[in-house]
Amino acid sequence: MTTTRRTFLKGASALGASTLAAPYVHAQEAVTLRYLSTAVNQSPGIAKKASEDLGINIEYIAVTTDDVARRVITQPNSFDLVDTEYFALPNLVPSGNLKGMDATRIDRADQIASVIREGTVGGKAVGSDGTAPFEVLYLDAADGKAFSSEPTEFITLIPTTYNADTLGIRPDLIDGEVNSWAALLDPKFASKAAILNIPSIGIMDAAMAIEAMGEITYGDKGNMTREEIDFTIAKLIEAKRAGQFRAFWSNFNESVNLMASGEVVIQSMWSPAVTAVRTQGIACKYQPLKEGYRAWASGFGLPRTLDGRKEDAAYEFINWFLSGWAGAHLSKQGYYPAVLDTAKEYMEPYEWAYWYEGAAAEQDIMSPSGDLLEEAGATRDGGSYEDRMGAVACWNAVMDENQYMVRKWNEFIAA
Amino acid sequence: MTDTIDTGARRSIRRAIPRLGLRRGQGAGEGLLLALPMWLVFALFFLLPLAVTLVVSFWEFTQYSIEPAFILRNYADLFDGCIDGLPYLCTTLKTYLSTLKFCFLVWAVTLVIGFSVAYFLAFHVRSLPMQVTCFLICTIPFWTSIVIRMIAWIPLLGRNGLVNQALMGMGVTDQPLEWLLYSDFSVILALVHLYTLFMVVPIFNSMMRIDPALIEAARDSGASGRQTLTNVVIPLARPGILIGSIFVVTIVMGDFLTIGIMGGQQIASVGKTIQTEIQYLQFPLAAANAVLLLIAVMLAISALLRMVDIRKEL
Structure with a gap:
């Protein structure tokens, strides 16, 4: 058979078409x-x-x-x-x-x-x-x-996750009960407390503590007036000068390290950070407080x-x-999802009871990645969904006086 | 001797110019042309951003936008309470003073250590291969990132860290020393650890260029070791000392990572203030702060440059 130029070209174009077609469909x-x-x-x-x-x-x-x-x-x-x-x-x-x-x-x-x-x-x-x-x-x-x-x-925004934050403590290094935000500024924990250095959230934690001490009653903790900001920062500076704080943290890992190393025994903390400390085998409690959650x-x-x-x-x-799978996945990390009913369908009854109903775990509680989070018999810090979300006192916020607040916060850091 | 070589070289260049058919005017034009790429890079990546920063520092801003304007409020905010608040220092002054304090202390310590190390390498290590080996050993810490070298100190200095455990184990103290970590001490320690090499390299370089005959001559003339050091070695190593100082001073002035991590974020630094402002989209305020920092650094550098003419010395 003679391969003419014509048949060769035909073959080539067929080859070209077939290789081209696949990525096109794929795209x-x-x-x-x-x-x-x-x-x-x-x-x-x-x-x-x-x-x-x-x-x-x-x-x-x-x-x-x-x-x-x-x-x-x-x-x-x-x-x-x-x-x-x-x-x-x-x-x-x-x-x-x-x-x-x-x-x-x-x-x-x-x-x-x-x-x-x-x-x-x-x-x-x-x-x-x-x-x-x-x-x-x-x-x-x-x-x-x-x-x-x-x-x-x-x-x-369609909610992905939400949660109620409180103080994390090291129960093994603390004598007595902690039941109020006031503990964050309690001289008993001098040089062993930490606060987070994200001004808009840090000032809310401080406000929870100062209000709990009975020093002031805010109109709206999440939207302070200049006078309220001044007062809050002045209190923080006072505490800082008295050596209350060991450090400030600005990301998840820093808060985990401060807690796990024992540098800090009480601090504002995020729920997964508490879990991260616990998976290292170190006692850490996400302590419910009487004033409620942020x-x-x-x-x-x-x-x-x-x-x-x-x-x-x-x-x-x-x-x-x-539709449920993602909600269940997040629930098993301690977050709450937008739609509770669908998440429930994707969780075992004992998991739902532990994470949402405040019941003692019937079996070991595993994370989505298969790590052991809690052994059977444990209950969730703060209890059920109603107990935790029902006790919310305030929400993360950006204030109208945000610019002024950030400036005052910088003053606190420099003090 | 160097002078004769210099003039010799200059003469041969002068002779070469007519041969290449270059006249003086043309040469200058061509020189400019040759420098053009450098100028473009310089303009694009240095002058332009700098100009933008300067312009933005006069703009207005809200929490979600910045608007072209010409206002001085950003600078006024920066110095808020600096005059009427006296004798209490305002935030900006306090932050700059704290940064300057670190600058000075770190500079002093790195200078002493850097000079000693360079002196040892240059005059006590005799063979060149050995010098090169020792020098490379000095650079080993640079094989890992700055952050890792910094964080490595934390388990060492912490409340339950190695140092405290050792001290308590030996019975030196019965309480853990709190000031070892998240304090001025730990910041200075980490900065010195990170930046001493910037002092060692230029000083070593200067010392290697000192003619050994000069030191011999000093000794022959009856100078003591100390006199040789102060009258011969230090003056001749001055360019290296100055260059090292410029490195250390500029780095520490702008540092916020080390001060943040080792100071437990409790110590203010200009860099951290700028970072916070940028995070909250207060770009004009951050720009104003950056301009101020630039002025401060330039003042420090020009003061250093007064002491030595770098172009002549290099």
Whole structure:
């Protein structure tokens, strides 16, 4: 047979077409969503499961809490989906970089936990000092730059996780009971206390402590007046000069190290950090306090520029997120998910009883990655969902006087 | 001797110029052309950002935006309470004083250690291979990152750290020493540990260029070891000392990582203040602070440069 130029070309083009076709189909299928949030919210397990269930690739972009907000404002095209805290919204929404999410496209929008939608748990209102999620949940229009106090069809953020924060303590190194935020500034713990050096959150912890000491009653701890800020910072400086603080921390790992090494026996702490100390075999308790908790909530937002297939994929991913598997995954790390009922379906009854009902664990409690968290018989610090979320006193916030507060905070650090 | 070589070289260049067909004017033009890439890099990555920083420092800002304007409020905020608050120091002054204190202490300690190490390497280690080996050993800590070298101190100095356990075990103290960590001491210790090499290298370099004959001559003329050191070695090593000092001073002035980690974030530094402001999107305020820091560093450097003409010495 003679290979003419013609047959050769035919073969080559057929070959070319077949190799070209595959990536083309592939590109149609997999959408990649760039998911911006803090590292704590980025579970590799969730990305893997989402890719299996939906065929959507999740590409995590991990930055710090403050950087998430900064990125939304300064680089709104650098992500497709953001998981940010509700307290950042009063800064993010006026920038116009986030769009109101269409409530009709969220399957379970009406099943979102009442503490987020209305600020109630079991029908009872919780504290709303600070930026409570229900105050900033709705926009007045799809491209609105103002919040709506009434529910609308335009949602700012769909909750991913939320929780109630309190003080972490080392019960093995502390004599007696700790039951009030006042303990943070108690001279008994001089040079063994720590506070976090993220001004907007640190000042709330300080305010909880100072109010518990009976020194002042704030109008709104999450939105202080200049006089209240001055008073709070003056108290903090006084405590610092008296040697109350061993250190300040600004990220998760620092707080774990301070606690695990015994440098600090009482400090403001985040729930997974307490777990991290415990998995090292060191006693650490997330101590419920009589004044209640400082709560926070984080949720999905969409950048204004998102459209087409990426937007569809983002909604699809969010609906999947609310459908239970992810909620159960997060619950087993100690967070609370947006929709409780669906998460329950994906948890064993004994797990649900331990994490949500305050019951003693019938079996060993494992983390999603298979590490032992608690042995059978243990109960969760703070008890049930109602006990913990129902006792929320205030929410993480950005104050109207934020600029002034940051300046005063710098003064405290320099003192 | 160097002078004769110098003039010799200059003469041969002068002779070469007409041969290449270059006239003086053309040479200058071409020189500028040759320097152009350097200038472009310099302008793009140094002058432009600097100009932007300066401009932004006069802008207005809210919690979510910055607006072009020409206001002095950022600078006024920076110096808020600095005059009417006297005799109490305002935050900015206090922060700068604290940074200057670290600068001075770290400079003094690194100078003594750096000079001694360089002196040992240059004059006591005789063979060149040995000198090179010793010098490389000095650089070993640089194989790991700054943060790791810093954090390595924490388990050593902590309340339940090795040092405290050893001291209590030996019965020197019965209470753990708290000031070992998260204190001025630990900050200075870490800074000295991190930056001494920046002192060693230039001083060693200067010392290696000292003609051994000069030291012999000093000894022959009856100078004591101390006199040789103060009258011969130190003056001749001065450029190295100055360059090392510039490195250390500029690095410590802008440092916030070491002061943050080793000071338990309880000690203020200018860098940390700028970082906090940037995190809260107060870019104009951060820019104003950066401009102030730049002025402070330039003042320190120009004071150092008064003492020596670097171009001449190099």
